[in-house]
Amino acid sequence: MASVTYEHVTKRFGDVIAVNDFDIKIEDKEFLVLLGPSGCGKTTTLRLLAGLEEITEGNIYIGDRLVNDVPPKDRDIAMVFQSYALYPHMSVYDNMAFGLKLRKTPKSEIDRRVREAAQMLGIEQLLDRKPKQLSGGQRQRVAVGRAIVREPQVFLMDEPLSNLDAKLRVQARAELSKLHHRLGTTFIYVTHDQTEAMTMGTRIALLKDGILQQFDTPQRLYDYPVNVFVAGFIGSPSMNFFDVTLTGTKEEMYIDGGTFRLKVPADKARVYGDYLGKRVIFGIRPEDIYDPELVAPGITQGRIKATVEVTELMGNEVFLYLETGGKSFIARVDPRTRARVGMEIEAVLNMDNIHLFDTQTELAIR
Amino acid sequence: MVPKIMKQGTLTPWFYLAAAIIIMFVFIVYPTINTVILSLKDKTGTHSAAVDCTPGEPCWGMFENYRYALTNQDMLQALRNNALWILLTVPGTVGAGLMFAVLTDRVRYEKLAKTIVFLPMAISFVGASIIWRFVYYLEAGGGPQIGVLNAIITALGGQPIAWLTNKSWIVNNISLWVVWIWLWAGFCMTILSAALRGVPTELLEAARVDGATEWQVFWRIMFPIILPTITVVATTMTINVLKVFDIVFVMTNGLNGTEVIANRMFKFIVTNQGRSMAIAVLLIILTIPIMIINVRRFREQEMIR
Numbered sequence: 003m004a005s006v007t008y009e010h011v012t013k014r015f016g017d018v019i020a021v022n023d024f025d026i027k028i029e030d031k032e033f034l035v036l037l038g039p040s041g042c043g044k045t046t047t048l049r050l051l052a053g054l055e056e057i058t059e060g061n062i063y064i065g066d067r068l069v070n071d072v073p074p075k076d077r078d079i080a081m082v083f084q085s086y087a088l089y090p091h092m093s094v095y096d097n098m099a100f101g102l103k104l105r106k107t108p109k110s111e112i113d114r115r116v117r118e119a120a121q122m123l124g125i126e127q128l129l130d131r132k133p134k135q136l137s138g139g140q141r142q143r144v145a146v147g148r149a150i151v152r153e154p155q156v157f158l159m160d161e162p163l164s165n166l167d168a169k170l171r172v173q174a175r176a177e178l179s180k181l182h183h184r185l186g187t188t189f190i191y192v193t194h195d196q197t198e199a200m201t202m203g204t205r206i207a208l209l210k211d212g213i214l215q216q217f218d219t220p221q222r223l224y225d226y227p228v229n230v231f232v233a234g235f236i237g238s239p240s241m242n243f244f245d246v247t248l249t250g251t252k253e254e255m256y257i258d259g260g261t262f263r264l265k266v267p268a269d270k271a272r273v274y275g276d277y278l279g280k281r282v283i284f285g286i287r288p289e290d291i292y293d294p295e296l297v298a299p300g301i302t303q304g305r306i307k308a309t310v311e312v313t314e315l316m317g318n319e320v321f322l323y324l325e326t327g328g329k330s331f332i333a334r335v336d337p338r339t340r341a342r343v344g345m346e347i348e349a350v351l352n353m354d355n356i357h358l359f360d361t362q363t364e365l366a367i368r
Numbered sequence: 369m370v371p372k373i374m375k376q377g378t379l380t381p382w383f384y385l386a387a388a389i390i391i392m393f394v395f396i397v398y399p400t401i402n403t404v405i406l407s408l409k410d411k412t413g414t415h416s417a418a419v420d421c422t423p424g425e426p427c428w429g430m431f432e433n434y435r436y437a438l439t440n441q442d443m444l445q446a447l448r449n450n451a452l453w454i455l456l457t458v459p460g461t462v463g464a465g466l467m468f469a470v471l472t473d474r475v476r477y478e479k480l481a482k483t484i485v486f487l488p489m490a491i492s493f494v495g496a497s498i499i500w501r502f503v504y505y506l507e508a509g510g511g512p513q514i515g516v517l518n519a520i521i522t523a524l525g526g527q528p529i530a531w532l533t534n535k536s537w538i539v540n541n542i543s544l545w546v547v548w549i550w551l552w553a554g555f556c557m558t559i560l561s562a563a564l565r566g567v568p569t570e571l572l573e574a575a576r577v578d579g580a581t582e583w584q585v586f587w588r589i590m591f592p593i594i595l596p597t598i599t600v601v602a603t604t605m606t607i608n609v610l611k612v613f614d615i616v617f618v619m620t621n622g623l624n625g626t627e628v629i630a631n632r633m634f635k636f637i638v639t640n641q642g643r644s645m646a647i648a649v650l651l652i653i654l655t656i657p658i659m660i661i662n663v664r665r666f667r668e669q670e671m672i673r
Contacts, residue, residue, distance in 0.1 A: 052573075052577055053576075053577075054573050054576070054577070073576070074573075074576045074577045075576060075577070075578070075579040075580060075581065077577075079577060080577065080578075081573075081574065081577045083570045083573070083574055084570075085568065085570050087568065087570040087571050087573070087574035089571060089574075089575070089589060090571075090593060091592040091593055091595075100575070100578055100580075100588075101578035101579050104578060104579040104580055104584060105579055148578075152578070158577075
C-alpha cells in the first residue's frame with residue numbers, strides 16, 4: 003500500500019507529446035481513474051508508472067521511493083492488461099503463481115495465496131484449466147487474480163473490462179469496487195468509459211491530448227466541470243451547448259439564445275457580471291431539461307420553445323431530441339411524457355444547474 | 369442454376385482430383401513402387417538380387433542389396449555420419465537460427481542483419497560448397513596459403529590445418545557441418561523470427577511486471593510459446609539433413625570418413641542399380657517416422673488455433 007506521485011511528468015515519442023507535464027499525487031488506498039478519449043495519453047501515463055515506458059521528463063514516486071530508473075519487476079506493482087495477457091501455455095494456477103515463483107516464495111505460501119485469491123474471485127474450479135478453455139469473464143478474473151496474489155503496493159489496470167459484454171461489465175465493475183474495499187490497496191485504473199470512471203473512482207483524472215483537464219471526485223467533475231471538454235465528456239447523453247449572449251443588467255440578467263430568453267438566477271448573475279453583454283457558451287445537461295407537464299418541484303424554471311425531432315424510449319426514461327433556432331439538443335425526461343415527434347413543446351430548464359463557459363478559453367465562468 | 373458437374377456427389381470430387389492424382393501417381397507412387405522392386409534386383413535390374421551373391425559368403429537372397437546397405441563398412445560409416453549430422457546440425461541450425469531471431473529483433477538495422485544471415489540460402493548448395501572449399505583450402509606444396517582459414521592461421525604463426533582431408537575423420541565432418549549450419553541458419557531464423565513476432569508484446573510486459581528478468585521472459589514465456597514452431601523447424605531440418613548430398617559430394621565426395629547415405633546411393637546409380645535403389649529405400653524408411661511426427665505436430669497446432 004502506497005501513495006503514487008507524478009511530478010511534472012512528460013513523455014515524448016519523437017515529436018509527439020503523449021503526456022504533458024502530468025502532476026498529481028494519488029493518496030494511499032485511493033481508486034484513481036485515468037479517464038479520457040482514445041489517444042489522450044492515459045495508457046501511457048499508466049505504463050510510465052509500470053516502468054514499461056521511459057519517462058522523458060519529471061519524476062514518479064511510489065510511496066517515497068523515486069522509481070524513474072527502477073525496472074518493472076522491482077516496482078512492487080501488479081498490472082491487469084486490456085487483453086488480460088494470460089500465459090497461454092500455463093494453467094490458471096500457474097498463471098497466478100508465476101510472479102510468486104519468480105520471487106522464490108515458498109511453495110506452501112504460493113498455494114495458500116493462489117487458493118485464497120481464487121476463492122475470492124470464484125475461480126477455484128478453473129485452476130487446472132488453460133486460458134484457452136476459459137470464457138472472457140473468467141479470463142478477466144484470472145488476470146485480476148494474478149495481480150491479487152502478488153499483494154503489490156499498487157494495482158494498475160488498463161481497460162480491464164473493455165473486452166466484456168455490457169452485462170458482465172456492470173457486474174465486474176461492482177466486483178472490482180468490492181475488491182478495492184476489501185484489499186485496501188491503491189488502484190490506478192485506465193478507461194475511456196465515463197460510467198466506469200464515475201461508478202468506481204474515488205477520484206478521476208480526466209485527460210485530453212496528454213494534458214490533465216481536471217482532477218477531482220466524480221461528483222465534483224459532474225457538478226463543476228472546469229471547461230467545455232470536461233462538461234461534455236462526463237455525463238450521458240452529453241451536456242447541451244448553445245452559443246448565447248448575456249443581456250440585461252447585473253440584477254436582471256438574461257441568457258439570450260435568439261429563439262429563447264432565460265432569466266439567470268440572482269446568485270449566479272453576480273458571478274457572471276463581468277460577462278454582461280458578451281457572447282458565452284451556455285451548457286445544460288439533458289437531465290436538467292423537463293417535459294413541461296412533468297417538472298420536478300422546487301427548481302428555478304427557464305423555458306425554451308422547441309420542436310420534438312425524435313423520441314427514444316429507454317424504459318425508465320425518454321430521450322427527446324429537440325430543436326430550437328436550427329440548434330438540436332437532448333432532454334432526458336420522465337417516461338410518462340406525452341411529447342411526440344413533430345410536436346412543439348415548451349421545455350423547462352432547471353436554471354439552478356446551468357453552466358456558462360468563456361467562448362475563447364472554454365473555461366467555466368465561476 | 370448450378371451446373372450438374374458442380375453438384376456434390378460421390379464421383380465429382382474425384383473428377384477434380386484426377387489431375388493431381390495422375391501427376392502424383394506418375395511422378396511419386398509409380399517411381400516409389402519401382403524403386404522398391406528394383407532394390408530387389410541385380411546390377412542391371414534384370415534378375416533377382418540373389419545372383420549377386422558370392423558363393424561361400426553370407427547371402428540374403430533377393431534382399432542381398434539390403435545386406436549390403438545394412439552391413440557394408442562404407443554403409444555403416446555413412447549411417448554413423450548421418451546420425452551425427454542429425455545430432456549436431458539440427459540443434460546447430462535451430463539454435464543458431466533462434467539466436468539470430470532473438471538478437472536481430474533487438475538491433476536497429478534488423479532488416480539488414482536478417483538479410484545477411486539469410487543470404488547463404490540464396491546460393492546454390494554446390495556454389496556454397498565451392499566457396500567453402502576455398503575457405504578450407506590447404507596449400508600443401510609449400511606456397512602461400514590462399515584458403516582464408518589457413519591464411520589466418522599461418523599469419524598468426526600457426527601451422528596450416530587440413531580441414532577436409534584430416535587424419536581425424538571428425539575434423540573433416542565438423543568442417544562440413546559448419547557449411548550446413550551456415551547455409552540453413554537463415555532459413556530457421558526466418559521461421560522462428562515470425563513465430564517470435566506472433567508472441568503478443570503484452571505477454572512479455574506482463575511477465576516483466578510479474579518480476580521476470582529478460583532471461584526468464586525468454587525461457588519461461590517466449591520459448592514455451594514458440595516451442596511447437598521450433599519442433600516443426602527441427603523435424604524439417606532433420607529430414608533435410610538425412611538427405612544431405614551436395615555438400616559432401618562437392619567438398620569431399622565422402623572421402624576421409626565423411627561418407628553419407630545419399631552419396632552412397634549416388635555412387636551406385638550407374639554401376640549397381642539394385643544397391644542404389646536399396647539405399648534409396650533405406651533413406652525413405654528413415655525419413656518416414658520424422659515425417660509422421662511433423663504432420664502430427666502440424667495437426668496439433670492447427671487444432672489449438
